[in-house]
Amino acid sequence: MDPLARKCLEDRVLAEVQTLLTEGDHVYFQHLSPTDFLEALENELRFLGFYTHSDRETPVVIRAILEQHVDQWRAYIREQQEPAVPVQIAASPWIQTTNSAATGLLMTKATQYIGFMFPMERLAIQMSSLAVQDQVS
Amino acid sequence: MAHIQGIHLLAKGGKSEARRIAEDIRRYQRLLVGTGSAHGAGAYAWYKEHLPRELYNWPQVLFEVEESSIAPICNRDGASRGYFRIPGVIGSYVRIHVLAFANLD
Numbered sequence: 001m002d003p004l005a006r007k008c009l010e011d012r013v014l015a016e017v018q019t020l021l022t023e024g025d026h027v028y029f030q031h032l033s034p035t036d037f038l039e040a041l042e043n044e045l046r047f048l049g050f051y052t053h054s055d056r057e058t059p060v061v062i063r064a065i066l067e068q069h070v071d072q073w074r075a076y077i078r079e080q081q082e083p084a085v086p087v088q089i090a091a092s093p094w095i096q097t098t099n100s101a102a103t104g105l106l107m108t109k110a111t112q113y114i115g116f117m118f119p120m121e122r123l124a125i126q127m128s129s130l131a132v133q134d135q136v137s
Numbered sequence: 138m139a140h141i142q143g144i145h146l147l148a149k150g151g152k153s154e155a156r157r158i159a160e161d162i163r164r165y166q167r168l169l170v171g172t173g174s175a176h177g178a179g180a181y182a183w184y185k186e187h188l189p190r191e192l193y194n195w196p197q198v199l200f201e202v203e204e205s206s207i208a209p210i211c212n213r214d215g216a217s218r219g220y221f222r223i224p225g226v227i228g229s230y231v232r233i234h235v236l237a238f239a240n241l242d
Binding site: 022053 | 172190191192194195212240
């Protein structure tokens with residue numbers, strides 16, 4: 001196999017294995033021995049039609065390509081299985097504000113609270129408070 | 138009960154071994170669950186209409202199986218990869234109904 005053909009084959013193999021590792025079941029892969037994992041990849045590529053029945057050379061080259069990368073792929077699978085480390089995230093100031101805020105929020109210009117009501121409702125409240133002020137005065 | 142047709146490739150393409158296996162498949166209407174699969178244990182086969190052109194000349198068996206007994210092989214987004222698995226324990230057999238063999242000569 002000439003170098004260009006080998007490079008093309010290698011690119012196809014790497015792309016297919018990448019798909020397999022991305023889409024496949026990592027738990028299942030991790031339980032395969034190194035030999036079984038290699039055999040699984042080899043079988044998959046044959047099954048997908050990477051070479052014709054009469055081709056004797058391509059399977060040998062594919063085997064060499066797989067052996068060259070198999071440790072790296074197994075390391076990738078192991079990484080996917082490692083438990084996630086819990087990350088401490090500081091609570092945002094907004095969480096403190098909502099927790100400590102009084103239930104009756106004043107609608108003043110100075111207080112920049114996020115409105116919890118629709119604009120029309122706010123307007124109605126403001127108008128009714130003006131009406132109360134008029135009655136008092 | 139719905140049935141689907143699948144194509145199973147025989148003996149990694151070796152024709153004399155394929156003929157020996159074909160005889161067992163024909164006589165007992167079964168496929169052996171082998172080792173070294175990438176999507177879990179089972180007998181693997183292409184949906185009849187999805188067999189890649191590169192595999193046309195491989196020794197193969199066309200068979201029928203109940204749709205409920207297969208596990209389609211899909212990507213994470215649910216897209217089919219064109220083939221399926223008949224789940225089984227490695228070293229055991231799964232039942233099929235043979236329709237035809239091809240490329241055994």
